[in-house]
Amino acid sequence: MHPAIRVEQVAEYENQEVSIRGWVYNRTHKGKLVFLLLRDGYGFVQCVAFKNDVDAELFNQLVHIPQESSIIVTGVIRADKRAPGIPGGYELGITQFQIIQAAADDYPMALKEHGVDFAMDNRHFWIRMPSQWAILRIRAMVISAIREWFDQNGFINLDTPILTPAACEGTTTLFETPYFDEGVAFLAQSGQLYNEANIFAFSKVYAFGPTFRAEKSKTRRHLTEFWMFEPEMAFCDLDELMEVGEQSITYIVKRVLNERAPELASLGRDTSQLDTIEPPFPRISYDEAVEMIGKIRDRTEDPEQKELLNFEWGMDFGSPHETALTEEFNKPVFVYGFPTQVKAFYMEPWQGRPEVSKSVDLLAPEGYGEIIGGSERISDPELLLQRLHEHNLPEDAFKWYLELRRFGSVPHSGFGLGVERTVSWICGINHIRETIPFPRTIKRMYP
């Protein structure tokens, strides 16, 4: 009896007869020879039949099987350097095959380049193609790795609500939905405030889930629905937070390099850019960053680019600034100590410099931008209340949040890691929309 195997296991079954269940990704025939490129969800493998080796009816069926038909194919695995596939290098010599369903002959996704609009309209098919399949396999590995690292380092996963009351920051960038007699609920932009409650019961926690932003951002780095991984730690200052950031990011990169090498190779990713990722990451202050941007601007020839790099102390970075900064480093870089005025109300001020907050962003290399944003949180109840008022936030909505500071307040810190931006960077791809199975952007909700 031959075992049913997964394509990723082919190397273990060399010279054995096996079955593989999957779909016809491509078919090509050359007279008395037919090749099927079969995908089974775990990889892509070439299957071959010679006309003289199989019966005439079977050969005829193979020659005519439509792309995307679901089949079970049986045969002997053999090593062959000519065999394409992921991982490739092995092929199956067909002895039997069974058609589960012969696909219709008008499958829309021809094996060629497609425009953005067409590819996105056919996202439900696009994810079958090797590039998208590889990216999403890497996404899953990134998520597994994040959870592994935090689970192994004393964190507990406690997820936070998606439906939240009016609160946090202004409501202009929140999606709202009717909520029974309460009026409206808002889709969460962050689980942070609830995370802060959780640390006083569990010390180190993380939340992982979707977040929603109704911003009209239309760039390669933005989605309206994206996934964020948010750790929060009691008894933790900004330096310790950065250590957690660099260690967890390094772990993620190493896991992907080890476990998803064929996928990275199929994407054409230059992994030499990732091999060097090791702690410590460079840490530069906002003040130093402003100075660096000024120098970069001074040596920039292109007047348009020069204009984009205009900057003065007190502004928040735009994409051009982040990109210019990260090009100076070959590792992710921490920028810390942003001006209080551009950051959220809950960030702890710098000791002796109240105009600066204990905040930090981690910028990915190669122009991929901010992948982590975090801070040490205000632990003093009086200061927190004052900041709420300064930001014109409703005190009663934050009653529970303020109460946290009255019963066992401690220095604490946390950050949010954007999963899609991290996957974009690791995969080296151009647009964030390819890093999530069904992206939601300002212009698209289908499929």
Next chain:
RNA sequence: UCCUCGAUAGCUCAAUGGGUAGAGCGAGCGGCUGUUAACCGCUAGGUUCCAGGUUCGAGUCCUGGUCGAGGAGCCA
């Protein structure tokens, strides 16, 4: 909200100064024993995004609109 660009066969694109709308891929049929998005031959496949205008004649020029893309702003 602003700037720029685009829409022609199922897909990716071409079409001289305004003069019969084409190619490759995909699909169907046939040929070929090592293909890598194979190759070769044949066949089918069109409301040129929509509405109006100019003209003997509009894919092409003009006006308005729709949809999409890239970027900026925005992104606690």
